[in-house]
Amino acid sequence: MRILLLALLFLSLGLSPRSDLFQVVTSHPAEIEELNPYVETVHKEGRLWIVELKENVPEELFHHLRPLNGDEKSYIFKGLVLTKASKMSKDTIRERLSLVNQTLIMNDIKNLSSYQTRYTGTKENQKALSELKVRLTGLGYKLTEDCFGPGKCNLIAEKKGFEKPQDVMIVVAHIDSVGEENAGADDNASGVAALLEMARVLKDYKNKSTLRFLITNGEEQNLLGSKHYVETLKNSKDTVTLALTMDMIGYNDNNLVELETNVEYEDLAIHFAQSAALYTNLKTKITLGAWGSDHLSFLLQNIPSILVVENWETRNPCYHQACDKLDLLNGNYISEITKLNLGVLLQKDL
Numbered sequence: 001m002r003i004l005l006l007a008l009l010f011l012s013l014g015l016s017p018r019s020d021l022f023q024v025v026t027s028h029p030a031e032i033e034e035l036n037p038y039v040e041t042v043h044k045e046g047r048l049w050i051v052e053l054k055e056n057v058p059e060e061l062f063h064h065l066r067p068l069n070g071d072e073k074s075y076i077f078k079g080l081v082l083t084k085a086s087k088m089s090k091d092t093i094r095e096r097l098s099l100v101n102q103t104l105i106m107n108d109i110k111n112l113s114s115y116q117t118r119y120t121g122t123k124e125n126q127k128a129l130s131e132l133k134v135r136l137t138g139l140g141y142k143l144t145e146d147c148f149g150p151g152k153c154n155l156i157a158e159k160k161g162f163e164k165p166q167d168v169m170i171v172v173a174h175i176d177s178v179g180e181e182n183a184g185a186d187d188n189a190s191g192v193a194a195l196l197e198m199a200r201v202l203k204d205y206k207n208k209s210t211l212r213f214l215i216t217n218g219e220e221q222n223l224l225g226s227k228h229y230v231e232t233l234k235n236s237k238d239t240v241t242l243a244l245t246m247d248m249i250g251y252n253d254n255n256l257v258e259l260e261t262n263v264e265y266e267d268l269a270i271h272f273a274q275s276a277a278l279y280t281n282l283k284t285k286i287t288l289g290a291w292g293s294d295h296l297s298f299l300l301q302n303i304p305s306i307l308v309v310e311n312w313e314t315r316n317p318c319y320h321q322a323c324d325k326l327d328l329l330n331g332n333y334i335s336e337i338t339k340l341n342l343g344v345l346l347q348k349d350l
């Protein structure tokens with residue numbers, strides 16, 4: 001079966017099956033520059049980048065590459081909307097989603113991008129994180145920190161589930177930026193603002209399983225923070241049923257949002273796509289073959305994880321530049337993505 005699928009993929013890519021093909025899993029410009037002399041692009045579509053290796057790839061570069069599974073693909077979701085939720089629970093979910101407040105989200109993005117920098121470890125980055133501590137404590141969440149270096153910390157806000165406290169759903173967004181001045185609005189003040197709004201909307205919701213909000217740092221340094229955090233999960237008795245990452249959810253060209261994971265979690269991506277169809281006006285694209293954000297750290301530990309990201313083929317033209325500012329972002333799009341993610345969490349918690 002695997003061979004057949006491989007053959008099908010290569011047919012659709014117009015390639016013959018070969019074992020020397022890899023997917024690039026980093027999006028870091030410096031790392032891509034390192035890799036470039038050793039790889040030849042075979043296929044590039046949105047977030048799916050498949051390469052053939054030239055000779056003598058240094059061993060230390062191999063962690064930026066993943067052998068091709070064969071089922072990697074990217075497609076617009078047009079499936080039927082099937083859901084276990086009854087009409088009553090759908091109405092209850094819709095009622096809660098109507099609490100999402102676009103003005104609050106945009107204010108948070110404005111505030112987070114007013115810091116001179118949010119580069120990991122800087123005083124300003126720490127100040128931004130402290131401000132979020134106050135906010136999340138005020139909403140009634142229990143806070144902890146997970147530090148991976150001096151002044152380099154992830155922030156975790158938790159509300160225990162009353163029925164299945166050992167089952168944990170995690171919402172993830174990175175607060176650090178690449179360091180451009182007063183920027184990083186889309187990458188990733190947008191994701192953090194949506195996380196804060198989800199925390200606000202759920203503050204008095206009686207969750208059956210545990211809800212955890214994880215604000216990571218060091219994402220722009222090869223996912224340092226999330227990699228450190230998933231290590232801490234190894235010693236815990238919790239079962240993480242979902243890690244939902246939001247990274248760059250603000251730039252909208254065609255109302256399309258990308259749901260990205262690895263091939264084994266296609267059903268989870270479809271669940272997200274159905275939630276989008278049920279509760280929002282968004283179109284969805286499913287991409288199987290994860291790379292370049294915090295969801296990778298979870299997937300590497302076999303934790304079901306999805307990245308929700310703006311459509312990568314029409315991504316923000318100011319990606320990783322000083323012009324990544326609020327004025328390029330679309331408030332309605334961010335609010336709809338917030339509702340999609342809330343819809344998924346509430347439906348999973350039924």
Ligand SMILES: [Zn+2]
Binds near residue numbers: 187188
């Ligand atoms: Zn990012």
